[in-house]
Amino acid sequence: MSGYNYEEDSPLANKSNIPEKSFLESLSDDGLLEYIAGLSQEQGEDHGEQYSRGDYFHDKQKRQEKQDREFRERYGNGSELFSGISIYVNGFTKPGRLQLHEMVVANGGKFVHFLSCKGRVSHIIASNLPLKKRVELASYKICRPEWIVDSIEEGKLLPWQDYALLSDQDEIQPKLPQTAIVSCKHPDFLKQFFSKSRLHHLSNWKSDLRAEFCERFLEKPLRIPGKSEVVTVFHIDFDCFFASVSAAANGFDIHAEPIVVCHGTKNSDIASCNYEARRYGIRNGMWVGTAVRMMPRGKKLVRLGYDFEQFELMSKRFYQILHDSQFELVLPISIDEAVCVTGYLTHSECELICRGIRENVSNVTNGCTVSIGCGGSLVLARLALKRSKPDGYQIVDCDGLDDVFWSHLKIEDLPGVGHSLACKISEYSYPPIGNLLELRQMAQDSLRRCVGEKMGNKIYLAVRGKDDEESCKMIYEPRQFFQRKSLSIDINWGIRFDTIYEIDEFIDRCTQYLIDKLRELDKKTSQLTLKIMKRSKDEAIEPPKYLGMGKCDPVARSTRLGVPTDEFGVIATEIKSTFRSLCCPPRELRGIAIQFNKLEKTASNQAKLPFVDAKIYQNLPSDVKSEIGRELNKRSINIRRTAPKRINSYQEQFIQELPTQIRGEVENEIHITNKVNKTKFDEIKEQVAKRQNEKVNAKSHFLGENTILLPIKFQNQTNFKKIIQLVMNWVDGTIRSQGPHEKDLRLFEKYLQRLSDTNRLPLVLRICKLISVKLELRSEFFSHCNGFQEWEKVLLQMILPKLNKNKHTFQTVRKLDIDFDT
DNA sequence: GTGGTGTGGTAGC
DNA sequence: ATCGCTACCACACCAC
Known part of the structure; x- marks a missing residue:
């Protein structure tokens, strides 16, 4: 990345009588690009030293006027509609700059490419203006592009005032489509909410970066440093990323005014504030209202909105620079933050890298700054980064660390230590611990007692500049680490x-x-x-x-x-x-x-209900077999024979266990009756509890019928699980004999009906699924039994109709339905 | 001890 | 107005 630094390298520097900044600022984006392109061309022609700003414009203007004349001769219709009018187009418009240019020129108007030729512009065309520009251009006639389009269409010059891009009109106009409030009941709520949520973006960006890292890794396996190798870690992070980028995008000087990025004005989170704002005690995460109150009288706090596209763009450029920088690893931490790893480097080599990166990033991000911490471990790099902020870099050597370094760091500066842990630690001893120098005195044992085993270790190592094992994984097993x-x-x-x-x-x-x-x-x-x-x-x-x-x-x-x-x-x-x-x-x-x-x-050839072909299983080496068998068991995956000839050991064992289960739990038919009765009892109990709950809520709600959950309550998950277990045992116990007892069946049906009536179809589905699986498993050995056939009947004639009746609840056609309908 | 569940904390702006 | 997400680790607690 070779950024062109015009502040220092420009041949125009100090030559013009107008300050450099205001000249560059006065250019539109396109103008600026063109200008830079022009500069590099002119330089190649070896008269860069003599070429002044005035010359540039003169040339440019002459060339443009010639072009316009030619264009008008060729395409113009002789209309003088815009005669005497010269327009300047600012920012993105629809129709675009080129089209507007043609429209105006063809109708006798002038098109001005650079606003710096002040006085020559009669109208400015823009669809929207950044805050800063709006103030700057307040004295101009600013209107929307429709003025041009409509005027041409009508064949006469319409009053520009009707198309004025006034700030207050601007506020009313675009609100109209937005006032269609999308509540959480609206299908588009998610989309709308996410499009504006910073945290959603941060999380998404992060997983994207991680996924990208893994892909990169697949493409070209990276060299991972060995655990015994000496490494150098660079922790690189933008200074107040959102604030810097938003400020640059809106033309604000990040150093001049206190700036925050947020949505609203009162109880809206501050996503990011610049260091100027921090001088007044303003912090990220604070509400805007609080921040405004912290400002001294008469001093204004600048509020800027989010520009997620811009954030993404700047991040892309940032990562590009890192990828081009010959690091062995570029590990993504977040949209604006990365950890880069190399082998051993000397202090001066590190310094070169830091300076290079900081300059390159600044060049391609409109002057946004990154800070860099560099050290021999992750934690040292991170702590050095904390010390380097804002707009700096710091390279630390573990042995050369002095007390000053540690004493300037707070407990919360440690990675993995947030507000909660910091409080715990600082209050653990008296007087409270305030910085890392004091924390270094704390014994490993008391640390562990204070914050737990793992965290205690981690912190103990961290204040000695060493990484704990868990954090190390990021470097030594990055693929595993970044895997979702x-x-x-x-x-x-x-x-x-x-x-x-x-x-x-x-x-x-x-x-x-x-x-x-x-x-x-x-x-x-x-x-x-x-x-x-x-x-x-x-x-x-x-x-x-x-x-x-x-x-x-x-x-x-x-x-x-x-x-x-x-x-x-x-x-x-x-x-x-x-x-x-x-x-x-x-x-x-x-x-x-x-x-x-x-x-x-997703295994493409995997069956819906998992089972392992017995043949495959049998052919496994015996030492692996037992291990796999245990694993299959754990996941309740069955080994199924494709040809029912030989009974393999797994199934033999399985059959032997059956009678025990039956005896143990379910042969007692009263059992299930009790269970269902107990369920009823629970139900009554919960209804009582709920009525009390309703009373509590009545104060704050109108107690409509739909305020509270449906009147019938259900046993909690644990109970349901137990019921399932019971039913399964019931099936197992009766499948070989006569099938379910009629009395039990009636109770069971009642229970299912109640589930179904009260919108608990998923539970019915689960029961249905389990019974069907059970029957399928047993079919090989019991399908001739009366009990098996009875159960099949229950499934097909009693349970399935309940599900099918409420099919709409399931949204998609269930595989089960198809299986059992046929 | 093993293994599961629910809770709490942290990270990025 | 306002956009308080999401992945992941560690732990307490429980059943066996």
Whole structure:
């Protein structure tokens, strides 16, 4: 990357009587590019020293006027519509600059390429103007491009005032399409929310960078340093990334004014603030209102919006520089931050690298600065980075570290130590520990007692400049480290529902979002977690932050699917059923998170229900076999014979176990009756509890029928699991004989009906699935038995109709339906 | 001890 | 107004 530094290298420097900055600033983006391109051309022609700014414009202008004349002669229609008018186009417009140019010139107008020729411009055309520009150009006639288009169409010059791009009109106009408030009930909510969420972008960028790293690795295996090798680590990070980039994009000087990046004006998070703002005590994460109050009287705080595209662009250029810099490893930490590793380097070599990178990055990012910490370990590089900020670099040598270095670092500067741990540590002894120099005195044992085994070790090593084993993995097993292990979605803003059905729909959309990603990764999941945020009991219905979550109680529950899947129906119904088991009144819900926990690679030839061909299994080397057998068992994967001739050992063992199970649990027919009765009892108990809950909530809600969950409550997950177990044993115990007892069956059907009636189809589905699997497994040996046939009948005539009746709940046609309909 | 579940904390701006 | 995400580790606790 060779950035052109015009501040120093420009042949024009100090030659013009107008300050350099205002000249460059006065150029439009295109103008600037053209100007730079022009410069490099002219230089090649060996008269760069003599070529002045005035000359440049003169040439340029003459060339342009000639071009315009030619154009008008060739295409012009003799119209003098824009005679006497000269326009300048600022920024992106529709129609574009070129088209506007042609339109104006063909109709007798003048097109001005550079605004610096002030006075010659009669109108400025722009669709929108950055804040800074708006102030600068306040004295001009500024209007939208439609003025040109409409004037030509009408054949007469329309009043430009009707098309004025006034700041207040500007505020009213684009709001119109936006005022279509997209609430969480709207199908586009997710998209809209994510498009504006900084945290979503940060997370997404991070996983993209990690994925890219892994791809790069596949393409060209990198050399990973050996554990005994001496390495040099560079930790590189933008200074207040969002603030710097947004400031540059809007034409602000990052050093001149206090700047914050945020959405709103009051209870909106500050994503990033510059060092000027930090002088007044403003910090990232603070609310804007708080920050404004911290400003001295009369001093203004500049608020800038997010420009995610620009952030991405700057990051791309940043990473490009790193990739071009001959590091052995470029490890992505986040959109604006990376750790680069090389072998041993001398102090002066490190210094060269730091300076080079800092200069290159500044050149390609409109002057954004990065700081660099350099050291012999990850933690040292990170601490050096903390010390180097802002706009600097620091190279540290573990042995040469003095007390000053440590005493200037706070506990929270340690990686992995946040607010919570920092409090714990500082309060652990008296007087409280305030910096790392003091922390170095703490014994390893007391550290471990204070913050736990692992973290204690980590911190003990960190303040001695060494990495712990876990952190090292980033360098020594980078592929493993950056490999994705889970996939999830979190929404804790804007969640305001009234009914469970709205939540169902929302869950469907979230699930679809995740499944799309899952399939992109070519993975399946076998474990789900649903985490919800529920308004804490005494909290206000509406928290201070607009549509925020306020103080909440988090609750999570996970489920195993047994089989890895990427099917929408299975996952969505599972989540919906899990949600019900968490007993959250729809109106109390403030946040939802869905996680896919156990990701497995999709095997193209994998059967829907997993089983291993016995032949393959038998042919395995005996030492491997037992290990695999255990593993299969653990995952409840069956070994299935394709030709039922010989009984293999696994199945033999399996059959032998059957009678024990039956005797142990289920031959007692009363058992299930008791169980169902107990369920009823639980139900009543929960209803009582809920009525009390309703009373509590009544103060803050109108108690409509749909306020609280449906009146019938369900046993919690544990109970359901137990019931499933019971049913399975019941099937096992009766399959070889006469089949289920009629009385039991009636109770069972009642239970299923209740599940079905109360929107708990997923549970019915699960029972159905399990019974069908069980029957399939046993078919080889028991299909002739009366009991087997009875159970098949139950499945086909009793359970399946319930599912099919409510097919719509499942959104997709279930594989099971097809299997058993035929 | 093993292995599972739910909770809590941290990281990036 | 406002956009409080998401991956991952470590731990406490439980059942066996």
